[in-house]
Amino acid sequence: MYESKTFSLDRIHPLSQKMGQLTILLIKEIYYPILAVVGVPANLMTIVTLTRGNCGLSKCISIYIVTMATGDLLVMIINVMMFQIFSYHFPHSFLSHTPVCKFILYLTAVSLDLSVWFTVSFTFDRFIIICYQTFKTKYCTERTAALVITMFSILTFIKNIPVFIAFESDQIINKLWWGCRANLVFVSSPFGAVYKWFYSIWRVWLPFTLIVLFNSLTIRRVLVASRARRRLRGHSSENQSDSEMENRRKSIILLFTISGSFILFWLTENVSFVTTRLSNTNNYRGDRTASAYIATETGAMIKLLNSCINTFIYAATQRKFREELKKVLKCPWTLIEGLFKNKAKPI
Numbered sequence: 001m002y003e004s005k006t007f008s009l010d011r012i013h014p015l016s017q018k019m020g021q022l023t024i025l026l027i028k029e030i031y032y033p034i035l036a037v038v039g040v041p042a043n044l045m046t047i048v049t050l051t052r053g054n055c056g057l058s059k060c061i062s063i064y065i066v067t068m069a070t071g072d073l074l075v076m077i078i079n080v081m082m083f084q085i086f087s088y089h090f091p092h093s094f095l096s097h098t099p100v101c102k103f104i105l106y107l108t109a110v111s112l113d114l115s116v117w118f119t120v121s122f123t124f125d126r127f128i129i130i131c132y133q134t135f136k137t138k139y140c141t142e143r144t145a146a147l148v149i150t151m152f153s154i155l156t157f158i159k160n161i162p163v164f165i166a167f168e169s170d171q172i173i174n175k176l177w178w179g180c181r182a183n184l185v186f187v188s189s190p191f192g193a194v195y196k197w198f199y200s201i202w203r204v205w206l207p208f209t210l211i212v213l214f215n216s217l218t219i220r221r222v223l224v225a226s227r228a229r230r231r232l233r234g235h236s237s238e239n240q241s242d243s244e245m246e247n248r249r250k251s252i253i254l255l256f257t258i259s260g261s262f263i264l265f266w267l268t269e270n271v272s273f274v275t276t277r278l279s280n281t282n283n284y285r286g287d288r289t290a291s292a293y294i295a296t297e298t299g300a301m302i303k304l305l306n307s308c309i310n311t312f313i314y315a316a317t318q319r320k321f322r323e324e325l326k327k328v329l330k331c332p333w334t335l336i337e338g339l340f341k342n343k344a345k346p347i
Helices: 019-051 059-089 098-131 133-139 142-159 184-188 190-233 243-278 291-317 319-344
Strands: 167-173 176-182
Touching: 019 059, 019 291, 019 319, 059 098, 059 142, 059 291, 098 133, 098 142, 098 167, 098 176, 098 190, 098 243, 098 291, 176 184, 184 190, 190 243, 243 291, 291 319
Parallel strands: none
Antiparallel strands: 167 176
16 A cells, blocks of 8 residues: 555656666556556547447446546546656656645545446446346436445545555655655554555455455356246247347446456455565565565556556447447547538638
8 A cells, every 4th residue: 555655756767776676667667658648548538438328328327337437537647647657757846745745645545446446336236237127226227326426436535534644754855845655653553554454455355355246146147047038938939039138148248347357457466465465575665676566566557457448348348339439539530521621612
């Protein structure tokens, strides 16, 4: 939680560092700009495409997916652009003032939590609509979706308030507080130790457990329903198309690809967190050639990739989304072409 989220005025250029340190920092300097260039437009296109309402999705699921894309967009802007790019490459800018960098660190925690729990809420909504047909008419509504999203957002903003006291000023220059570093008093306190584990459990292990649980129950329900439906339809209609089963299949594919990618991309950071804590190797004390540092930074890079990939999942699994996305991408060129045609007309 603390080691990878530190502003310091010493982070300028690592030309005199060891080769191992050069390698991981060079990868980060190349990786994060590419991630931002791809991730920000991708999530913006997802939001615009889905808000048009022509993708063949229910309003309830559209709300969840638009919210997920908004959360991912926040991660791209705050965690990638502001923290990993701007704050790193401009260490003497106003972003490194202690109050500002504390606020940025708070926002990085909030945006990641929102992205995670919006995915969990989407998974639970699909679980209800597939496994509980009688309850879905009450739960799977626009009002409920808005209420769930609002509730998780409020809880996330409140839950991350301790981040402000988890960091302190790194140094004082001309009577101004600069940079942020982990507050050792807070970290070594019983409350800090408990909060650090709660932080990880709330962000990853609890979402992991819930997603795996909901998906397992969903798979079980789908298999049972499929067998029963095949028996009811009988052998005479076995080769005929079944629109209900086809729609359910598409919903299952969308659900499993989104939740599966989340588990895959967050797994490295989780394993890194547990192994470094249990083996007491997380105190690498600024040594960027240490295996704990490399594992932590690698996990961070992979988990942030999860906030970039959902657009490509929608495009790969949803035909109507692909069609609408093409229309959205063509809109600027259509407008430009229309302007040129109007100018070309004789007066």
